[in-house]
Amino acid sequence: MKISFPHFGNYHIVFKTLFEGIGCDVVLSEKTTVKDIEEGAKISPELFCLPLKVNLGNYLHALKRGVDTFFMWENIKGSCRLRYYWMIQEKALHDVGFSNIKVLNFNGRNFFPRIKEIKEKNRTSWCRVIKTFLLSYQKLKLVEFLEERARWLRPREIIRGETEWILIDTLKRLDRLQTGKELSKLKKEIEEKFQKIKIQNNISPFEIGLIGEIYTVVDGAVNFDIEKKLGEMGAEVHREMSLSYFIKQGIFPWREWKIQKKIKPYLRSTVGGHGADAIYEMLNYVKKNFDGVIHLLPFGCMPEVTVRPILEKIHLESGIPFLSLSLDEQVAEAGINTRLEAFVDVAKNHHNRKTT
Amino acid sequence: MEKRLASLTSLSLGFMIIGIPRALIYWKRPYFWETFFESLGCKVILSPPTNKEIVEKGVKVADPETCFSNKVYWGHLLWFEDLEEKVDYIFIPLLKTNQEKLEYCLKFFGIPDLSKILVKTPILTETFDEKKEKFGKTVERLGKNINKSKKEIKKALTLSFLKEKELKKQEEQDFFEKAHSTQPKIVLISHPYNLYDEYVNLRIDDKLKKTGAQIIFIDEVPIKNIKPPELAILETEAQKFHWEFGGEILGKIDEVLKYNISGAIEISSFQCGCDAVLKEFVEKKIKQNRIPFLYLLIDEHTGEAGFQTRLEAFIDTI
Numbered sequence: 001m002k003i004s005f006p007h008f009g010n011y012h013i014v015f016k017t018l019f020e021g022i023g024c025d026v027v028l029s030e031k032t033t034v035k036d037i038e039e040g041a042k043i044s045p046e047l048f049c050l051p052l053k054v055n056l057g058n059y060l061h062a063l064k065r066g067v068d069t070f071f072m073w074e075n076i077k078g079s080c081r082l083r084y085y086w087m088i089q090e091k092a093l094h095d096v097g098f099s100n101i102k103v104l105n106f107n108g109r110n111f112f113p114r115i116k117e118i119k120e121k122n123r124t125s126w127c128r129v130i131k132t133f134l135l136s137y138q139k140l141k142l143v144e145f146l147e148e149r150a151r152w153l154r155p156r157e158i159i160r161g162e163t164e165w166i167l168i169d170t171l172k173r174l175d176r177l178q179t180g181k182e183l184s185k186l187k188k189e190i191e192e193k194f195q196k197i198k199i200q201n202n203i204s205p206f207e208i209g210l211i212g213e214i215y216t217v218v219d220g221a222v223n224f225d226i227e228k229k230l231g232e233m234g235a236e237v238h239r240e241m242s243l244s245y246f247i248k249q250g251i252f253p254w255r256e257w258k259i260q261k262k263i264k265p266y267l268r269s270t271v272g273g274h275g276a277d278a279i280y281e282m283l284n285y286v287k288k289n290f291d292g293v294i295h296l297l298p299f300g301c302m303p304e305v306t307v308r309p310i311l312e313k314i315h316l317e318s319g320i321p322f323l324s325l326s327l328d329e330q331v332a333e334a335g336i337n338t339r340l341e342a343f344v345d346v347a348k349n350h351h352n353r354k355t356t
Numbered sequence: 357m358e359k360r361l362a363s364l365t366s367l368s369l370g371f372m373i374i375g376i377p378r379a380l381i382y383w384k385r386p387y388f389w390e391t392f393f394e395s396l397g398c399k400v401i402l403s404p405p406t407n408k409e410i411v412e413k414g415v416k417v418a419d420p421e422t423c424f425s426n427k428v429y430w431g432h433l434l435w436f437e438d439l440e441e442k443v444d445y446i447f448i449p450l451l452k453t454n455q456e457k458l459e460y461c462l463k464f465f466g467i468p469d470l471s472k473i474l475v476k477t478p479i480l481t482e483t484f485d486e487k488k489e490k491f492g493k494t495v496e497r498l499g500k501n502i503n504k505s506k507k508e509i510k511k512a513l514t515l516s517f518l519k520e521k522e523l524k525k526q527e528e529q530d531f532f533e534k535a536h537s538t539q540p541k542i543v544l545i546s547h548p549y550n551l552y553d554e555y556v557n558l559r560i561d562d563k564l565k566k567t568g569a570q571i572i573f574i575d576e577v578p579i580k581n582i583k584p585p586e587l588a589i590l591e592t593e594a595q596k597f598h599w600e601f602g603g604e605i606l607g608k609i610d611e612v613l614k615y616n617i618s619g620a621i622e623i624s625s626f627q628c629g630c631d632a633v634l635k636e637f638v639e640k641k642i643k644q645n646r647i648p649f650l651y652l653l654i655d656e657h658t659g660e661a662g663f664q665t666r667l668e669a670f671i672d673t674i
Contacts, residue, residue, distance in 0.1 A: 045632055046632075047627070047631070047632035079459050079465075079599075269452060269465040271463075300629060305419055310469065310473070
């Protein structure tokens with residue numbers, strides 16, 4: 001059984017470790033390209049949201065390498081379309097002739113039984129499974145740490161692109177390493193490397209918050225590396241959406257209740273997906289006196305589209321610059337660049353007005 | 357004594373006027389809320405059937421990416437703002453889950469809160485979440501908001517339920533009449549807010565009737581105790597639709613297929629997220645039975661001529 005899964009930001013490193021650890025033969029597609037997205041869109045239902053199309057593009061790529069099973073997350077709590085992804089993806093693959101391909105669904109309820117099933121099939125020991133989980137968790141932490149550091153360093157670095165280079169190199173090494181020992185060694189090394197980057201000490205870059213749908217916020221290939229672009233234009237980017245955020249919210253329900261309480265004046269009910277989180281985060285950024293908020297969503301995403309008028313209302317009330325970018329397979333990078341540049345100018349002005 | 361006082365005050369104040377937009381959630385339970393508020397002694401104003409002006413108004417204020425049905429709803433809502441005789445309240449329920457504990461479309465969840473941004477008229481709303489609370493109780497709370505006693509509400513509720521039942525019965529009779537006719541029968545599959553809104557669906561039933569076909573709305577098909585049919589794509593692990601209409605529509609299609617149908621048309625509004633999922637299963641089901649299938653998308657730019665051509669071509673295949 002050769003398995004694969006769609007790309008999701010830099011987290012493929014984590015998933016790969018996890019599934020290899022329990023004895024699966026993991027074959028990954030290459031990083032998402034524009035061509036992948038195009039091909040995925042060709043075989044997927046027209047009105048579906050972008051992530052499904054990108055995933056299918058990844059699948060088509062992986063199929064050329066002999067994969068026969070895909071893993072897909074199924075959202076059983078929310079009311080968004082992510083719940084039906086695996087079914088629709090399997091149907092789409094069957095329709096174009098890959099009739100013995102399976103898309104396995106993972107959800108909050110069947111996650112551990114599924115893992116156990118796979119583990120028993122591959123005759124992996126419990127000891128190894130636990131070690132794998134620990135290592136995956138450490139890798140997850142490190143990936144998020146790296147991304148966060150990079151977001152902080154990018155606007156401050158003197159030699160443009162130095163941070164990015166270190167980040168890419170480290171992620172590659174992180175992908176290869178197998179034990180916890182190597183990982184802690186890498187961690188030390190990387191901290192030294194980050195310290196060596198020369199930064200401008202006495203500047204206060206303008207701050208931009210990224211909110212919106214988790215896939216488009218996290219995956220650089222889909223959002224045209226928005227974090228990197230903004231960073232190199234001199235913005236310090238912040239985002240709360242990440243895989244660990246998603247996992248934490250799944251495990252601790254009171255996080256959701258807290259958010260619901262905070263956003264009550266604006267929205268009284270959940271709208272599924274990360275709609276409520278977007279409002280909560282935006283309110284937070286307004287409170288922290290940020291210089292701009294960028295809202296990312298796949299074109300026609302149900303929860304995000306529902307909350308967008310509310311975000312716009314917050315923007316009008318508080319005066320914080322706001323940009324909403326809908327992404328789909330027809331969006332071109334040049335268009336996004338122009339809009340980002342214009343937005344950065346607005347945010348800079350906002351920042352200057354604030355400081356003087 | 358108290359009763360007399362209450363009636364006196366209501367007389368001096370005049371009737372409470374309640375506006376209900378005739379779109380989207382209204383069609384989930386047509387006539388029910390009207391009867392309910394009328395028997396409570398309120399005056400009910402419905403917005404007029406959808407017309408061009410209303411759609412234009414709605415499209416102007418709506419988020420460009422919400423579904424067409426939502427845009428139409430905003431248009432109806434704004435109609436009340438421009439009204440000379442102001443309504444006291446606009447009634448917009450927050451529909452979350454229905455009796456079978458299945459969810460409504462998630463765009464319904466945001467409607468009351470988004471309406472507050474759009475209009476200044478106070479909004480009468482209550483959360484209908486039958487996972488947490490019985491329907492009757494929610495209605496009681498709703499009545500309390502407009503100062504009605506429990507007794508009055510109970511009476512009004514029974515009246516509205518009766519009226520709803522009557523309509524259902526009528527519908528059922530109509531359906532059997534249609535089902536047993538010898539003309540070619542065409543099923544229209546869609547949500548009630550697309551089926552019954554004549555402007556939105558470009559009078560599709562009139563157009564089809566002119567060609568001599570018998571139209572069956574999927575909404576009219578009677579089925580008793582529908583259990584959401586399981587989507588057995590993976591036979592080992594079937595999963596249910598969590599949307600209220602998903603199971604219902606698929607169940608009704610199963611039922612209607614018994615009556616020798618000659619064609620099926622699915623109408624969905626542009627950017628309807630639920631239909632993107634549902635269409636896959638509806639199409640599969642109908643194509644399995646070797647019945648011609650036409651999928652029509654409607655939005656504010658849909659031209660009547662293009663619609664007509666496609667319908668005619670479809671009729672020719674039957």
